[in-house]
Amino acid sequence: MSETIITESTSTAIINAPIEFVDIADWVFTLPDAEYQRCSPAHIAAGFTTSDDGRRMSLNVETIGGNLMVQHYVEDIGEPHHVRLLSTSDVIGPGGRTKSGVVWELSVKAVDATKCELTNHVIGKTTPEYWDHLGKSGIPFEVAKKAQDVSSSAHNAQETPEFAKSMEKAALKRKTAAK
Numbered sequence: 273m274s275e276t277i278i279t280e281s282t283s284t285a286i287i288n289a290p291i292e293f294v295d296i297a298d299w300v301f302t303l304p305d306a307e308y309q310r311c312s313p314a315h316i317a318a319g320f321t322t323s324d325d326g327r328r329m330s331l332n333v334e335t336i337g338g339n340l341m342v343q344h345y346v347e348d349i350g351e352p353h354h355v356r357l358l359s360t361s362d363v364i365g366p367g368g369r370t371k372s373g374v375v376w377e378l379s380v381k382a383v384d385a386t387k388c389e390l391t392n393h394v395i396g397k398t399t400p401e402y403w404d405h406l407g408k409s410g411i412p413f414e415v416a417k418k419a420q421d422v423s424s425s426a427h428n429a430q431e432t433p434e435f436a437k438s439m440e441k442a443a444l445k446r447k448t449a450a451k
Contacts, residue, residue, distance in 0.1 A: 286388070287387060294442075299438070300345075302320065329345060342361060342362040353381075360374075
């Protein structure tokens with residue numbers, strides 16, 4: 273069966289720092305584990321490494337909708353104001369283990385000279401393992417989709433303001449260092 277969107281959510285938050293000091297790519301690929309955990313009670317661990325082909329990779333472990341997610345986010349776009357990461361994520365829940373495709377996109381745009389707006393956009397997609405898991409579990413796709421959409425949207429809305437605060441802290445450090 274083909275790749276199908278399971279969930280898609282977008283959340284925004286204000287970063288109280290000038291856009292020229294915001295560097296999302298640097299933030300994603302240097303985010304300390306403890307700082308990642310402070311951004312959500314659902315966040316368990318984070319780290320960074322490289323993929324086999326040398327691209328930067330962010331590793332995130334979190335719970336969403338009662339499932340443990342291990343995300344292997346490989347850099348697709350890595351610019352200061354726009355990052356897109358792609359992951360085939362491990363999903364471990366009460367019904368067993370499967371995989372889900374995830375596109376995580378972060379971008380920022382200036383609001384005025386002193387602040388900007390962060391957009392956190394997440395898309396969850398099916399994989400062959402996901403379809404197999406649904407078939408074995410007997411859960412109708414629409415039921416699984418609704419549950420994932422609700423939990424992913426709530427998770428995104430909760431973590432985005434905390435990501436913005438973390439990026440703001442990093443941007444203000446850059447601004448102070450530039451003086």
